[in-house]
Amino acid sequence: MSGKDIRNVIVIGGGPAGYTAAVYAARALLEPLVIEGVTWGGQLMLTIKVENFPGYPEGVLGPQMMSDLRTQAERAGAEFLTDDVVSVDLSERPFLVSTGERDYRARTLIIATGAYPRELGLDSELALRGKGVSYCTVCDAAFFRNQEVVVVGGGDSAMEDALYLTRFASKVTLVHRRDEFRAEPIMTARAREAEKIELVTSTVIEEVLGVEEGHVTGVRLRDTKTGETSELAATGLFVAIGHEPNTSLFGDRLEHDEIGYLITKPRSTATGVPGVFAAGDVQDPDFRQAVTAAGTGCMAALEAERFLDAEPHEQTAAT
Numbered sequence: 001m002s003g004k005d006i007r008n009v010i011v012i013g014g015g016p017a018g019y020t021a022a023v024y025a026a027r028a029l030l031e032p033l034v035i036e037g038v039t040w041g042g043q044l045m046l047t048i049k050v051e052n053f054p055g056y057p058e059g060v061l062g063p064q065m066m067s068d069l070r071t072q073a074e075r076a077g078a079e080f081l082t083d084d085v086v087s088v089d090l091s092e093r094p095f096l097v098s099t100g101e102r103d104y105r106a107r108t109l110i111i112a113t114g115a116y117p118r119e120l121g122l123d124s125e126l127a128l129r130g131k132g133v134s135y136c137t138v139c140d141a142a143f144f145r146n147q148e149v150v151v152v153g154g155g156d157s158a159m160e161d162a163l164y165l166t167r168f169a170s171k172v173t174l175v176h177r178r179d180e181f182r183a184e185p186i187m188t189a190r191a192r193e194a195e196k197i198e199l200v201t202s203t204v205i206e207e208v209l210g211v212e213e214g215h216v217t218g219v220r221l222r223d224t225k226t227g228e229t230s231e232l233a234a235t236g237l238f239v240a241i242g243h244e245p246n247t248s249l250f251g252d253r254l255e256h257d258e259i260g261y262l263i264t265k266p267r268s269t270a271t272g273v274p275g276v277f278a279a280g281d282v283q284d285p286d287f288r289q290a291v292t293a294a295g296t297g298c299m300a301a302l303e304a305e306r307f308l309d310a311e312p313h314e315q316t317a318a319t
Contacts (some may be wrong), residue, residue: 010033044062166196
């Protein structure tokens with residue numbers, strides 16, 4: 001493979017982190033290749049409306065924001081490939097990235113594959129995503145002012161989401177399939193003490209109601225002990241049963257935590273493999289916001305540029 005076939009930067013992933021990395025890498029004349037995935041845009045493609053990203057005072061639909069950011073990166077000089085990466089070889093540089101149909105080599109690699117929320121696995125849940133079904137409380141809570149909503153989950157995240165929603169919703173019903181919560185006792189105690197929160201245990205959601213209406217109208221519940229079913233009116237369902245980072249491509253070749261989130265060096269996006277950087281939700285189990293993902297995408301591109309500048313050989317642009 002000739003030098004002209006080797007890319008300075010390959011970005012894997014097409015969300016806020018990947019597209020921001022592409023903007024900065026392109027402006028640095030690194031001619032990045034962005035392998036954005038067939039379903040590009042990340043989780044924002046499923047959000048109701050984004051009102052907390054700087055620069056959109058009136059708010060913006062998630063897909064529009066991702067399209068704007070993608071266009072900006074493309075105008076800056078980034079090249080896009082709407083395909084999925086099937087394998088990555090990090091054993092030697094330049095790294096080998098394969099889509100199955102074609103192989104690519106990269107001097108540096110920015111991993112921005114994101115994370116995906118765990119789902120209940122209901123057809124009605126899928127039909128109403130972005131229509132009352134949400135996986136990001138911080139993103140969407142404000143849309144449910146003075147409304148009754150449901151949170152499903154039993155861990156710290158579910159408790160935090162329920163407590164956060166009390167700032168906006170008139171009532172929050174937290175549904176958990178077991179009779180005991182996995183959350184820390186102090187978090188559970190806070191939820192129990194909150195006037196707006198009702199805790200419902202040993203109960204699962206069988207169906208999200210409102211498919212025909214085009215928006216959530218409630219949920220059908222089933223008691224796991226008695227088998228009895230009931231319906232609960234609500235305009236929103238917040239699923240808080242965890243997230244899974246998209247890191248299966250990398251196995252144990254990159255250091256990760258027990259869930260799978262990639263671990264980067266302090267105050268850096270650098271992984272343990274020189275020349276490989278991770279940005280966005282794939283390395284962020286805590287914040288999971290578009291603006292923080294974009295920030296780490298910027299960091300990754302700047303670090304990749306500095307890494308290449310320190311190389312003894314000259315960079316070679318792809319053709």
